Amino acid sequence: MLLKKIVVVSFLFFVTIGFSQKKETMNASMVTTAAYMRAIGPLAGKKLLPGKPRDGKINPRRTDANKIVPGKGLPKGMDPLLAKQKSNQVMRAGKAPSLTFEANSSNRAPSDPTGAIGPNHYVSAKNFAFAIHDRSGNELVPSSSLANIFPGETLGDPIVFYDSFADRFVITQFSNTPNGFLVAVGQGPDPVNDGWYTYRFNTEGFPDYTKFSIWSDGYYVTANKDQNSVQTSEIVFVIEREKMLLGKENVKMVGFPLPGARIGGFYSPAGFNAIGKTLPPDGDARIIYFQDDEWEGVDQDMLKLWKIDVNWISPSQSTIAEAEEIAVTIFDSTFDGGSFSNLPQPGSDRDIDALQGAVMFASNYRRFCNYNAVVLNHVVDVDADADDVAGIRWYELRQSGDDQPWTVFQEGTYFSPDGKSAWCGSMAMDIYGNIGMGYTTMGTTSTGASADSYASIRYTGRLAGDPLGMMTIAEQDIKIGTDIQREGNPDRYGDYAQLTVDPVDDQTFWHIAEYFENTGNNARNVVGVFKVADAVTTDVGVVSIDTPGGDATFTNAENITVTVKNFGSTAQSNIQVTYSINGGPAVSELLAGPIAPLGTASFSFATNADLSTERVYTITAETNATGDTNPENDCSEVTLNNLFPIDVGVGELISPAPDSGIAISEEAITVTLYNYGSTSQTNIPVFYTLNNGTRVEEVFTGTLQPQTEVSYTFATLVDITGRGTFEFQLGTVLATDENTANDTITRTIERLLCKPNSDCTRFNDGITYFQLSNVTNSDINCTVNSTGYKDFTNNFTINLNRFIGSYRLTVQTGFADTNGSERVSLWIDFNDNVVFEESELLIDNGIVRKGNTNQDFIISIPGQALLGSHLLRIRAGDVNTNNGAPLNNPCGSMDFGTTHDYTVEIGENKELNTGLIVITEPDNQFLITKSDSGPETETRLYIFNILGQVIVSNIVRKDANGRFVYDLDMSYARSGVYFARFGNKRKADATKFIVK
Numbered sequence: 001m002l003l004k005k006i007v008v009v010s011f012l013f014f015v016t017i018g019f020s021q022k023k024e025t026m027n028a029s030m031v032t033t034a035a036y037m038r039a040i041g042p043l044a045g046k047k048l049l050p051g052k053p054r055d056g057k058i059n060p061r062r063t064d065a066n067k068i069v070p071g072k073g074l075p076k077g078m079d080p081l082l083a084k085q086k087s088n089q090v091m092r093a094g095k096a097p098s099l100t101f102e103a104n105s106s107n108r109a110p111s112d113p114t115g116a117i118g119p120n121h122y123v124s125a126k127n128f129a130f131a132i133h134d135r136s137g138n139e140l141v142p143s144s145s146l147a148n149i150f151p152g153e154t155l156g157d158p159i160v161f162y163d164s165f166a167d168r169f170v171i172t173q174f175s176n177t178p179n180g181f182l183v184a185v186g187q188g189p190d191p192v193n194d195g196w197y198t199y200r201f202n203t204e205g206f207p208d209y210t211k212f213s214i215w216s217d218g219y220y221v222t223a224n225k226d227q228n229s230v231q232t233s234e235i236v237f238v239i240e241r242e243k244m245l246l247g248k249e250n251v252k253m254v255g256f257p258l259p260g261a262r263i264g265g266f267y268s269p270a271g272f273n274a275i276g277k278t279l280p281p282d283g284d285a286r287i288i289y290f291q292d293d294e295w296e297g298v299d300q301d302m303l304k305l306w307k308i309d310v311n312w313i314s315p316s317q318s319t320i321a322e323a324e325e326i327a328v329t330i331f332d333s334t335f336d337g338g339s340f341s342n343l344p345q346p347g348s349d350r351d352i353d354a355l356q357g358a359v360m361f362a363s364n365y366r367r368f369c370n371y372n373a374v375v376l377n378h379v380v381d382v383d384a385d386a387d388d389v390a391g392i393r394w395y396e397l398r399q400s401g402d403d404q405p406w407t408v409f410q411e412g413t414y415f416s417p418d419g420k421s422a423w424c425g426s427m428a429m430d431i432y433g434n435i436g437m438g439y440t441t442m443g444t445t446s447t448g449a450s451a452d453s454y455a456s457i458r459y460t461g462r463l464a465g466d467p468l469g470m471m472t473i474a475e476q477d478i479k480i481g482t483d484i485q486r487e488g489n490p491d492r493y494g495d496y497a498q499l500t501v502d503p504v505d506d507q508t509f510w511h512i513a514e515y516f517e518n519t520g521n522n523a524r525n526v527v528g529v530f531k532v533a534d535a536v537t538t539d540v541g542v543v544s545i546d547t548p549g550g551d552a553t554f555t556n557a558e559n560i561t562v563t564v565k566n567f568g569s570t571a572q573s574n575i576q577v578t579y580s581i582n583g584g585p586a587v588s589e590l591l592a593g594p595i596a597p598l599g600t601a602s603f604s605f606a607t608n609a610d611l612s613t614e615r616v617y618t619i620t621a622e623t624n625a626t627g628d629t630n631p632e633n634d635c636s637e638v639t640l641n642n643l644f645p646i647d648v649g650v651g652e653l654i655s656p657a658p659d660s661g662i663a664i665s666e667e668a669i670t671v672t673l674y675n676y677g678s679t680s681q682t683n684i685p686v687f688y689t690l691n692n693g694t695r696v697e698e699v700f701t702g703t704l705q706p707q708t709e710v711s712y713t714f715a716t717l718v719d720i721t722g723r724g725t726f727e728f729q730l731g732t733v734l735a736t737d738e739n740t741a742n743d744t745i746t747r748t749i750e751r752l753l754c755k756p757n758s759d760c761t762r763f764n765d766g767i768t769y770f771q772l773s774n775v776t777n778s779d780i781n782c783t784v785n786s787t788g789y790k791d792f793t794n795n796f797t798i799n800l801n802r803f804i805g806s807y808r809l810t811v812q813t814g815f816a817d818t819n820g821s822e823r824v825s826l827w828i829d830f831n832d833n834v835v836f837e838e839s840e841l842l843i844d845n846g847i848v849r850k851g852n853t854n855q856d857f858i859i860s861i862p863g864q865a866l867l868g869s870h871l872l873r874i875r876a877g878d879v880n881t882n883n884g885a886p887l888n889n890p891c892g893s894m895d896f897g898t899t900h901d902y903t904v905e906i907g908e909n910k911e912l913n914t915g916l917i918v919i920t921e922p923d924n925q926f927l928i929t930k931s932d933s934g935p936e937t938e939t940r941l942y943i944f945n946i947l948g949q950v951i952v953s954n955i956v957r958k959d960a961n962g963r964f965v966y967d968l969d970m971s972y973a974r975s976g977v978y979f980a981r982f983g984n985k986r987k988a989d990a991t992k993f994i995v996k
Contacts, residue, residue, distance in 0.1 A: 023260070025321040030234045030255030035200040035783055037249045040149055040184070043132075044193045049145040051129025052154065053108060065338035065357045066265040066295040070943065070951045071972030073294030074301070074330040077384045081329050081413035082391060084469055092463070094476035099529040101137030103512060104129065105521035108488030110353075110495040113525040114361075115512040116162040116169065117500050123169050123191050124512055125158035126525055130171060132191055137527070140192055146173055149184045149196050153177070157495075159212050159361075164503045165279050166245050170219070171196075172212055178781035179206045181221065185244045197247040201239060202783065203255070205795050209495070211361050213271035217241070217282040217310050220271035226794065230261045233794050236271070236287055236320065238310050252312060256320040261289070261304070262297045265338065265954070268358035272365040272374050275428060275501055277543040277565075278636050280367065283309040284403055286323065288363060290378055292333045296969065301330050303395070305406060313651040313674050313709070314745060316658075324406050328395070331380045331413070333357070335387040337943065339953035341491035343421050344388055344444045345484040346452035352485050352493040354379045354390045354423050361496055364428040369622065369635040372399040373409070375435060377425045382415055386949060388447040390421040392439060394471075396429075410468040414460065416441040417475055419449035422458075424513060426499035431506035431567060431633050433464035434532050437471065438478065438499045438511030454481035455493070457513045461532035478511065478528030483518035505598055506567070507533045538627040539567040540575055540595065542636040545621050546602070551641040551707070553678040554611035560587075561604040562621045566595040567633065576624040577603055581610075581617055588624075615642050643706075644738040647677035648684055650730045651709055653747040656720060661755025661789070662891060666717035669696075671730050673712050675704040676742055685733045690718055690726060697733075725750050753834050754891035756899050758788030758877060758884070764814025765822065766898025767876045768852070771810040772859075774799045774937035774958055775902070782814070782898065793903045798872065799960035802861050802908040804933075809843070809857045813876050815896075816851040821880040823847060825887050826859060828904060829871040836873055836890035845879070845887060865906055872902040907960030916982050916989035924995050926968040930982050933962055941966050944979040956982070970995045 103115060103124040115124030121140070122133045130149070132141035147154050149171060158173040168186040175182055180202035188194030207223035214220075218238040226233035234255030243251045258269065269289035274280055287306040291298045307323040335342040335354045342354040356379055363376040374397050383389035391413045398409040416422040420443035427437035438459045443449025457478040460471040485493060497513035508531045516522050547561040548554065560579050566572050573593035578586040591603045611617050622635035651674035656667050669688050675681055684700045696716045704710055720726045731744030760766040760782035770777040775796045782788070800807060809826070816822040826843035827836040842859040849855065875887055877897020885892020890899075912933040919927040928941065936958070943952035951973070956964045964982060973995050981990040 023322040025319055026257060026259050028254040028256055028316060028318040030253070031315045032202070032253050034249070034251040034253065035180070035202050037247065037251065038198045039187070039247065040196040040198055042193050042195050043141055043148065043191070046148070048141070048148045051143050051145045053106065053128060065334070065340070066263060066267070066292070067954060068294055068334055068338045068952055069296050069969045069972060070337070071970070071974060073292060073332065075332060079331060079380055079382045079391060079413045081393070081411065081469060082382050082415055085412055085414055085471065088470045088472060091474040092472050094460070094473045095530060096476060097478055097528045097530045099137055100478055101133065101527050102524055103133065103527050104131055104143050104525040106523040107521045109485050109514065109523040110488065110492045111514050111523045111525055112157055112495045113512045113514050114158055114160045114496050114498050115500070115510070115527060116160050116498070117502050117510040118162045118169060119167070119189070119503055121169070121191055122510065122527065123160050123171070124525065124527070125160050125171060127156040127158070128154050130158065130160070150182045150198055153182055157210065159210065161212060161214065162500065162503070163214055164275065165214070168245060170212070172210065174207050174210055175200070176206060176779045178779060178783060179203050181207050181210055183219070183239065183244070187247065197244060199244060199251060201237065201253050203234065203237065205233060209268050211268065211270050213273035213362060215271070215274055215285045216279040217285070217312070219244070220285060220308070222269045222271060222287060224266055224268055227263065227265055227267065229794055230258045230263050232257050235269070236308065238308065238318070240312060252315055254310060254315050254318045256308065258287070258306060259320065260322045262291055262295065264296065266357045270359040270361065270363040270376065273362040274365050276366040276431065276506065278367045280365070280372070281402055281639055286406070288376065289359060290333065292331070294332065294334045300327060302327050315652060316747070326406065326408055328408060328411055331393050333378060333380050335381055336950045337952035339950055342387060343390060343423070343442060344447055345442065346444050346454060348484045350484065350490055353491055355494065360425050361498055362426070366429050368433065368632040370632065372402070373397065373429060373433070375427050375429055377427055377437070379423045380413060382413065383447070389419070390423040391415040392422050392425040392437070394425065394427060394437065396435070412469040412471065414471050416443070416458070418451065419443055419447070420453060424494050424497045426497045426511060428499050428501050428509065430501060430533055432533055432630050433632060434461060436461040436499065436509035436530065436532050438497060438509070438513060438528065440494065440497070440513055440515070454483060455485070455515050456481045457511070457515050457526055457528060459509070459511060459528065459530055463532065463534070473532055476530065479515055479526040481515040481517070483516040483522060485516055485522070487522045507531055536568050536629055537570050538572065538625060539630045539633070540564060540572050540623050540625045540628060541567065541634040542577065542621045542623055543600070545619055545636055545638045548611070548640055551643055553645050554642045556610040556612040557608040558611045559604060560609055560619065560621070561602060562636070563600050563602055564591060564595065564623060565600045566597055569597050571596050572625060577621065578624065579605060579609070579619060579621040581619060582614065583618070611642055616640070617642060643676065643678040645677050645679045646681065646734070646736050647739045647742070648673060648675050648681050648704065648732050648734055648737060649742040650686070650732060650745050653728060653730060653745070654711060656749060658749050659755070661753055662723055662751045663721045664891065665721065666719050669714040669718055671712055672709045673700055673704060673732065674709045675706050676739070678706050680705050681734065686712060686731070687733060688714060688728055688730045690720070690728055720749070720751070723752055755789045755791070756885070756891055756893045758894040758897040758899065760786055760788040760896070760898045763878070763896055764851070765877050765896040766813060767811055767874060767900055768814045769812035770874070770900070772798050773807055788897060789899045791901050793871065793901050796902055798902055798904040799958060800861055800904055800906050801960060801962045802863065802865055802867065802906055803910050804962070805863070806858055806860045809859055810854050811857070811876070812852055812854060813848045814851055815878065816848045819880060820847040821878045822851070822876065823879045823887050824857065824874065824876045826872065826874045827890060830862070830865050832870060834871070841888070848876070861906065867906050867908060870904050870906065872904045873899065875899045905960040909961030909963055912962060916980065916991050918980055918991055918993040920993065924970045924973070926970060926993060928966045928968055928980050930964045930989060931962055932958065932964065939964055939982050940984065942981045943968065944981070946977050
């Protein structure tokens with residue numbers, strides 16, 4: 001019913017691995033730019049603000065896990081891959097960590113440890129602070145507030161990563177002022193002495209549990225947001241990496257839903273994170289998440305992938321598509337019916353979180369000469385009888401070539417020796433394809449461990465040639481814990497751990513994770529450094545192709561220059577180096593050397609390459625050293641575009657924006673012009689037509705440099721007032737253009753809902769706080785360049801009971817005066833015609849007496865109001881200082897104020913207070929209800945078996961009828977007596993029911 005954004009959807013049909021079904025492709029549903037870019041000076045020499053813990057819970061989980069169907073799903077007993085791991089009686093001897101040091105500590109958990117190694121620094125962060133160490137673990141910047149990099153922002157949940165392809169560190173955190181995430185990119189390779197470029201990207205809904213990954217065409221971000229609308233709301237974001245590395249403004253961001261995702265609670269998908277020496281080509285990026293057949297609506301355990309192709313020239317044409325659905329060996333990823341209180345701690349009744357529902361950070365991707373690989377993991381339950389022991393399900397996926405399907409190369413379930421749980425894993429591959437994995441262990445004798453042990457940090461791994469599906473390196477200690485989790489959220493643990501690969505040798509792993517000490521701060525973040533690779537004498541490879549250095553107009557005599565690295569332990573000389581073009585004959589020459597161990601050498605081929613005839617060239621360079629023991633890292637590859645000298649076109653329609661609402665006057669047409677060619681251009685003829693009408697022609701008289709874009713606004717306005725569908729054709733007609741295929745674009749705009757503009761920044765007019773029934777929207781911010789309109793229809797659904805009739809609305813506005821200038825009006829579109837009529841006006845010019853103070857109004861739902869979903873609009877503004885439209889013109893633009901839209905769901909329930917009722921339906925389906933007229937908007941439902949084990953734990957929200965309702969599927973459960981309980985132990989309603 002509500003049109004928030006224009007989304008073009010197409011359907012593709014193809015066969016995927018293990019499944020054959022309709023696959024959905026969607027265009028980007030959000031296109032925006034960074035709210036700001038701020039340059040922050042170097043940290044060196046500054047008096048830094050210390051980290052200050054926040055009051056209240058640290059990043060409380062905003063949802064439960066997915067909805068669980070008790071008894072459904074496989075396996076019914078032991079994890080089938082666990083036996084394989086246990087059968088490995090001959091383990092390789094591990095090596096003690098070469099270095100361990102404490103990076104951060106906190107008096108509360110979870111501390112959200114994150115960190116990454118660079119050539120000279122280790123940068124780490126915890127929930128509200130960051131620190132910088134040298135490679136020996138010496139502190140260079142003590143634990144300091146994130147506000148030193150992001151002024152005024154310390155909400156936390158940071159992620160740190162090192163972009164080895166650009167030699168830059170990146171630090172991120174989320175924000176709720178307004179909702180979004182912040183990204184700081186180093187201005188240079190030194191995080192202490194170089195400054196930072198900081199960016200804000202707004203996301204509408206709150207982006208909980210963000211994960212970042214590196215790809216050639218952007219930094220990719222996933223978030224646990226909008227759990228009930230993952231197929232329509234933005235879950236994945238991509239931001240312009242290249243511009244951010246240069247500190248440019250107007251950095252673009254595109255957002256995507258996850259089409260076809262079967263998710264109904266807490267979730268954490270991940271993007272493939274490129275590491276190693278070679279970036280992947282643009283496009284073909286993957287997002288991955290697992291699906292458990294114990295979840296409602298999922299029939300088979302699998303890995304589900306999505307493919308993203310970003311188009312920064314025409315960002316609205318960027319796409320996400322359902323890709324592979326890969327069947328895997330069955331697993332059980334559910335603990336305690338979806339509760340986050342899972343793993344027993346020694347001597348304590350406080351269980352801690354196993355981190356179910358999350359693909360652990362990061363899903364590291366690496367390119368080899370004959371294939372691409374990614375490794376990832378998530379937690380699984382390996383206790384057949386209870387949910388008290390965790391293991392790590394891990395995978396190596398492979399792709400035989402770019403744009404080829406991904407398949408499982410190997411998978412395993414790792415279980416810590418002596419009956420301990422293993423969870424919170426992070427893993428990566430080194431240059432040889434060996435795998436290292438850091439993780440947490442803990443055990444109690446009551447759950448089958450040989451001895452009680454506190455949460456401790458350990459590592460394992462495997463060599464590339466070892467038997468598939470097994471970690472073959474004996475478990476090694478990084479740090480042994482001495483206490484339980486005592487402070488913070490009672491059942492939370494870690495949230496993150498992070499393993500990164502040392503860019504110096506591309507072999508050594510640096511792992512950071514959380515454990516607990518019985519003195520000082522309870523939660524500690526320890527870094528452990530280890531290596532699993534055996535020493536290699538002879539191993540050299542091409543690590544980069546340096547010239548040609550990018551797209552250009554090429555000649556028939558282009559010089560090819562490469563960088564060769566010696567990964568081995570002895571100096572190398574007389575190395576054969578080759579290159580080939582588009583798979584053609586190889587040019588072979590000799591690099592004399594010598595190259596020292598871990599050293600590099602630049603090599604320029606004497607034989608030039610002819611790159612003048614084709615439009616696209618793939619250059620492959622590799623070494624062929626005598627006695628090289630690892631040929632899979634010998635090669636490097638780059639794809640280059642041979643540009644036309646003269647080639648321009650329209651890249652995108654900027655305005656009218658597709659989500660700007662119904663226009664009431666003529667509008668300006670603004671487009672981006674892009675120079676695809678290699679020479680600058682001026683006096684470019686441009687045009688547009690509307691609905692195949694008269695062609696409007698003008699000339700851009702400026703100069704457009706190669707491979708850049710510029711905005712152009714037509715002097716001739718366009719009339720697209722009223723509701724309707726409007727098709728624009730926009731293009732260039734440069735007479736000397738050598739490639740007309742990219743000159744013109746077509747864009748269609750549908751306008752069915754008015755979205756009026758108003759100034760809410762100058763005097764803070766308009767709504768800043770909104771509370772009605774079950775919905776509280778407390779973080780409404782009017783940002784710079786805001787239009788004054790906000791669409792909350794996908795973020796909130798307000799439940800109203802027609803039988804109750806009257807409700808109290810509480811609002812705050814950022815401005816008010818003694819003259820009663822600030823007023824509020826509210827409509828509900830009961831007849832769903834997307835027109836706010838006078839009969840639908842429920843608050844008429846209500847006066848706000850004092851700014852930033854709760855003001856109550858009463859709204860009454862008509863007794864004949866149609867049940868179901870409707871649109872609510874609320875406007876607030878200064879009615880005295882106003883030369884614009886009146887407040888009560890729901891589509892008019894006021895001078896000062898705001899207009900906000902919400903979804904309301906109107907129901908009717910005449911039984912306002914009843915106890916907990918379990919209604920038995922056919923096939924062991926049960927409807928569990930409780931009517932409650934109290935203020936609580938949500939409660940927790942527990943289902944217990946006769947042994948007192950929790951088999952379902954989920955938050956239930958009050959519906960529009962004032963009821964808590966939960967559909968329980970027990971058709972897979974064993975027959976017997978079960979118990980249902982709404983609420984906690986201190987205040988709860990409980991009853992029993994029977995499954996036949």
